[in-house]
Amino acid sequence: MAKLTAKKIAEELNISPSTVSKVLNNKGNISEKTKQIVFDYIENNTPLFNHSMTVGVVVNNLNIEVYAQIISNLQKSLLKNNINVILMTTNYSYDEERSSFLSLIKNQVKCIIAIGTRYSSIYKDELHEIPIITMTHTNPIIDGEIYESIHSEEYIGSLLACEELITKGCKRIAFFTNAVILDEENNDRYRGYIDTLNKYNLLIDRNLIINSGTFSNNSIEDARMMVDYLLAKNIQFDGLFATSDRRALGALLSLQEHQIKCPEEVKVIGYDASSLSVSFHITSISQDGITISNNILYVILKLLNLNTEYLDFKNPSPVFLIRGKTT
Structure with a gap:
């Protein structure tokens, strides 16, 4: 479709281009009826x-920085293809997650992309055959299958x-997460942790595996409390793998408060290689947000x-180790 102009709209509606311009710029004494006619024409003839x-x-x-990067890049790419995006945020809430899906269904979207969603909250029949593309560990559909899963090499x-x-040199490595489901089948980061410890014949101490679940969305404060807990219980650890940079930062701050040197006494590594890892020199795992967004774009x-x-x-997309000063 050709780009709409004031001249084109005026010709189609048999009004002057100046009238259209005044409507679009909210200037002049234009009747509400004429305004509505112009807006209705634009709505019905614009791909957006x-x-x-x-x-x-x-x-x-x-x-979550990598999510913001993925969505920003995806939105720009979709708009270049004349595809509009309706964005819904849920803040880890089941009710908001379900209402977001229902709102998008009501808006008759062509497909839904679920990024980091945490619950199975929608029934197959409610979707009316709208496909769901996911970047998450949890299938949002209670009784059905997703259309495509996009992910990195977690x-x-x-x-x-x-x-x-x-x-x-670490032999007792703590694992900090906030996973909804923590098992080797459904959580690749946890499976990698378990497999690596087994590979090097290191003890898997369940006391070192700490999961805040869905109880909090303040991962920095969560991790501070996790470290405080380990120290209060006198549970020894010399390494710490946090499944986000925010969690790694929280752990690092708690170690500093307890005057435990990093990396000399405890080494810390995060995930996502966000600006936090750069600012605080945290060793981290980088996900390729651009490749992930391009993979989602390809499917759409x-x-x-x-x-x-x-x-x-390229699905799954590659990951990389970015060394800082915490290992």
Whole structure:
């Protein structure tokens, strides 16, 4: 569709271009009826408002840097393809997550992208055949299957993190997470932790595996309390793998408060290689947010029968170890 201009709208509605311009700029004494006619024409003739070219995104928290990067890049790419995005944030709430899906269904989006969602909150029949693309460990559909899962090599990332600690001499490695489900089948970071300790014949001490679950969304404060707990219980550890940089920072701050030197006495590694890891020189695992967003874009364009020839589909996307000063 050709780009709409004031002249084009005026010709179609048999009014003057100046009238259209005044409506769009909210100037002049234009009747409400004329304004509504202009807005109705734009809504019905602009791809941005065309339901068939609108997708929905549900994300648990935009403060997670890699999620913000993925969504920002994805939104720009979709708009270049005349595809509108409706963004919903849930802040880890089951009710908000479910209402977000229902709102997007009501808006007749072409597909829904779930990023970091934590619950199975929607029934297959409620979706009315709207496909769901996920970047999350949890299937949002209670009684059905997702359309496509986009993810990074989280298992490899965990191996890299744990091997970094072990090769630096760590033998008792704590694992900090906030996973909804913590088992080797459903959580690649946890599976990587367990497999690496087994590979090097290190003791798997369940006292060193600490999960805040869904009780809090303040991961920095959570990790501070996790370290405080280990120290209060006199549980020895010389390495710490935190499944986010915020969690790693919280652990680092608690160690400093207890005058425990990092990395001399305890080595710490995070995940995501966010700006926090850069600012505090935390060793971390980098996810390739650009590749992840391009993978999501590829699936969406393919679903909408649009051109995907300029995109490389690399799923799962690679991860990298970025060394700081904490290991």
